[in-house]
Amino acid sequence: MTVTAEQPLFHHTGAGLPVPFAVAGTGLHLPPAVVTNQDLTRTLDTSDAWITSRTGIRERRRLAPHLATSDMCVAAAGPALEAAGVAPALLDAVVVATYTGDQPLPSTALIVKDALGAHSALALDVTQAACASGIQAVLIAAHLLQNPSITTVLLVAADCASRVTDPTDRTTGVFFGDAAAAVVLTRADTSGAGLLSYDLGSQLSYGVQIPAGGSRRPATAGTVAAGEHYLRMDGRAVWNAATTRLPESITNAARRAGVPVDGIRYFFLHQANLNILNETTDALGVPRERAPVTVDLLGNTGSAGLFTALHATVTEGALAPGDTYVLSGIGAGFQWGSLCLRHG
Structure with missing residues (x-):
């Protein structure tokens, strides 16, 4: 190292x-396929007891082969927008935090924005901090909301680590799961x-x-x-x-x-x-x-x-x-x- x-x-x-903002709605998408620790013992030199004691993980989700990270993003964004009472057309920015984008180009945020119909939104990808990309994405969104022309930001954090982990590697194979979570941030009237x-x-x-x-x-x-x-x-x-x-x-x-x-x-x-x-x-x-x-x-x-x-x-x-x-x-x-x- x-x-x-x-x-x-x-x-x-x-x-x-100076400009206050709030979490107006959240959403979550979990792929339906569940992989338990017992499932992993069939292909990896490990045990349920070993995984649980060292990681606390009992199961994880796996995205279907025909789907990509952007599909999870869109699925998580829907309930977040509904909870916030925000139509996609009213979004000023769509920020996607992921290190497992659909492909090197074009932008995964742009793919998500287009699928949602958020045609007026700025599309931003935050990628290179990997698991910390969501922290940087919130910080970016918070500063975007200081601009008087921006009132509503959709942030989606998603990763499909199953596509970048070696299925024969015990070190990485037991840890990772696939999921997406979304947050709608809006300007707020609450001071502080x-x-x-x-x-x-x-x-x-x-x-x-x-x-x-x-x-x-x-x-x-x-x-x-x-x-x-x-x-x-x-x-x-x-x-x-x-x-x-x-x-x-x-x-x-x-x-x-x-x-x-x-x-x-x-x-x-x-x-x-x-x-x-x-x-x-x-x-x-x-x-x-x-x-x-x-x-x-x-x-x-x-x-x-x-x-x-x-x-x-x-x-x-x-x-x-x-x-x-x-x-x-x-x-x-x-x-x-x-x-x-x-x-x-």
Whole structure:
């Protein structure tokens, strides 16, 4: 693994962005095909007990072969728009966070925008932070909403990791699931709602990578034969980075927002591994139940993970106006970040 010097953290400090905004609706799409731990033991040298103890994952979803990431995005966007009472034609921007886009070109966000009929919307793809792309996408959406001509943004986080993981690799094969989650963000009348602060950081590492398929190593028969278009992951490097950076980043974001960590109602964390979630909440000194869990039934769904947890909480009616909450994640690179928000 190659690591370079850590880059400085970027953050917003103060009373938050001047234009308040709120989560107006959420949506979720889960492919119907379920893969249990027992199913994986038929092809991988593993066991249900091993997977559960090390990851907390019991099952995950798999997208049908004839479908793509954009199909999941559209399916998740529908209920989010309906919950928000927003017609696609009224969207000002469609932001898609994914590292498993339909194809290199054209834009997956553009494909989603066209399928929805959001013809007036700006289409933006956020890709290279992998599982942390959703954090960057919310930050972009929050700043777009500061523009007086933009009032409504659809953000969809989706990943189809089954297309980029080696089915014979136990390290990656047990972790990942396919899913999409959508959030509609709109300007709000509630003063103080929206983004209070953020904290971003990075440290270049190749501990998680897809080696081939780019300009440095274009696809060839040799790269395909060597499996270099599959995701490769150094599990120990991921554990060390996640359990260090997530608590640090959340603490920094809370401090910059002027909010005590124990005063935060919910922590919507990247659903990478149940043990990482527990380690993070324990390091923060907050009850584990404040970090909603979906990884047990969905696996690591990449950028969608923290939004699956947000969706579950919103649909239960458990996120109340005035609640302060955190979105936090880490992805390949490594890139990480935390957003401290107040629900409007």
